[in-house]
Amino acid sequence: MKSTRIVLASRPTGMPQPENFRTETVELEAPGPGHALLQTLYLSLDPYMRGRMSDxxxxxxxxEVDQTMCGATVSRVLESTDPAFAPGDIVLGYAGWQTHSVEHTSYLRTLDPAAAPLTTALGVLGMPGFTAYSGLLTIGRPQPGETVVVAAATGPVGATVGQIAKIKGARAIGIAGGPQKTALLRDHFGFDAALDHRAPDFAEQLAAATPDGIDVYFENVGGHVFDAVLSRLNKFARIPVCGLVAGYNATDLPPGPDRLGLLMGHILRKSLTLRGFIQTEFLDQFGEFYPAVSGWVANGDIAYLEDVVDGLDHTVEAFQGLLTGKNLGKLIIKVAD
Incomplete structure (x- = not known):
């Protein structure tokens, strides 16, 4: 079996460019004991991949340079030496940017196509949804009547954060880039307010939308969005730090005065909790996450949005768009039918 794959050809400086990648076709070995030969159907593209391109x-x-780019995948089993996985089974794995792979079956989870659309295993019912659930409820701890603000709010993490906040009785304020995305926040995801961080009066709009301050800020972006949020934080506010996508392509420290003292002053005076996290820290919660969120999706309490791009050959271009906010919803590459 041959696989077409996209490898990291060189480490990018700033925005990843096509020359940082190489497409090649390789022969795969037959699956050994405890392994399965897989055909990739869908590939997840996520902001964390930019960090994995750096050393x-x-x-x-x-x-590593010359290795296949990483990524979660939904795949079809073609061959298996493990009786728990049969040809034709659909599984969640981590094959990365390639059409076929051989994976150890301990890393695979069988999916039921009748239970939910397969692509949701890469989004609202997968790692992004779990990131939102565990980070918000463990660190953010939203209470009824509180105000929760989330950046990159039309993405799979941010959209789920805002909707879980509303389920818990809080008020959800979403921040996104452009009128199309802010309309989605209001009309599709049901946020209480939606703000465009590109607006020249963004800070004033944020102040007007949070008259009682901010109790939970779910950080996905950093940059000028956090600058505007900082002064609106209430005493004892909680800040789960999930991502800082505004700086992922930065090649130097931002210009301007040193604002560390300002940040530390707010943390001290307001008794803020600012906690970075990686969703793997909370894997013991996955057993409660899946039935809860799948139930909310089924009954309409949580909506989701997917941006599906057809063809592995469009992966690099789509990933560049992800880093500049061009996608609408969870970005997925359809590799095969």
Whole structure:
């Protein structure tokens, strides 16, 4: 069996460019004991992949140059040496940017196509949804009547955060880029207010939308969005730090005065809880996450949105768009039918 794959050809500086990747076709070995041969159907694209292209110290090892780019996948089993997986089964795995793979079956989870659309295993019912659930409820702890603000709110993490906040009785304020996305926040996801961070008066709009301050800020972006949020935080506010996508392509520290003292002053005076996290810290909660969120999706309490791009050959372009906010919803590459 041959696989077409996209490998990391060189480490990007700033925005990843096509020359940082290489497409090649390789022969796969037959699956050994405890392994399965898989055909990729869907590939997830997520902001964390930018960090894996760098060899800077991080919470996960970098993708090595000349190795297949990482990524969660929904795949079809073609062959298996493990009796728990049969040809034709659909599984969630981690094959990365390629059409076929051989994976150890301990890393696979069987999916039921009748229970939910397969793509939801990469979004609202997968890692992004679990990130939202565990980060918001464990660190954010929204209470009825509180105000929850989330950045990158039309993405799979942010949209789920805002809707879970509303389920818990809080008021949800979403921040996104452009009128199309702010309309989605109001009309599709049911946020109480939606703000465009590109608006020249964004800080004033945020102040007007949060007259009682902010109790929970779910951070996905950083940059000028956090600058505007900081002064609106209430005493004892909680800030789960999930991502800082505004700086993922930065090659140097931002210009301007040192604002560390300002941040630390707010943390001290307001008794803020600012906690970074990786969803794998909370894997013991997955057993409660899946029935809860799948139930909310089924009864309409949680809506989701997917941006599906057809063809592995469009992966690099789609990933560049993800880093600049061009996608609408969870970005997925359809690799095969």
């Amino acid at each position: 800077a110290p991080s919470y996960a090892p970098p993708v």
